[in-house]
Amino acid sequence: xxxxxxxxxxxxxxxxxxxxxxxxxxxxxxxxxxxxxxxxxxxxxxxxxxxxxxxxxxxxxxxxxxxxxxxx
Numbered sequence: 001x002x003x004x005x006x007x008x009x010x011x012x013x014x015x016x017x018x019x020x021x022x023x024x025x026x027x028x029x030x031x032x033x034x035x036x037x038x039x040x041x042x043x044x045x046x047x048x049x050x051x052x053x054x055x056x057x058x059x060x061x062x063x064x065x066x067x068x069x070x071x072x
Contacts, residue, residue, distance in 0.1 A: 001040070002043070005023045015071065016071045017068055017069070018071065019069070020069070
């Protein structure tokens with residue numbers, strides 16, 4: 001799942017703010033359980049903070065408490 005998201009980040013324009021769910025196709029994100037979404041979100045944020053997600057930076061929390069990222 002993670003490996004399929006990296007090419008999608010590359011396609012974004014620099015400066016684009018995005019959520020992890022924005023990188024998923026169609027309703028794929030909606031079909032994950034709440035626990036799976038939270039676990040994957042934590043995993044993805046950790047990868048970004050460690051610099052292991054090319055061209056992605058943590059941008060902070062949105063009003064709905066979801067993590068936001070920005071394409072560098």
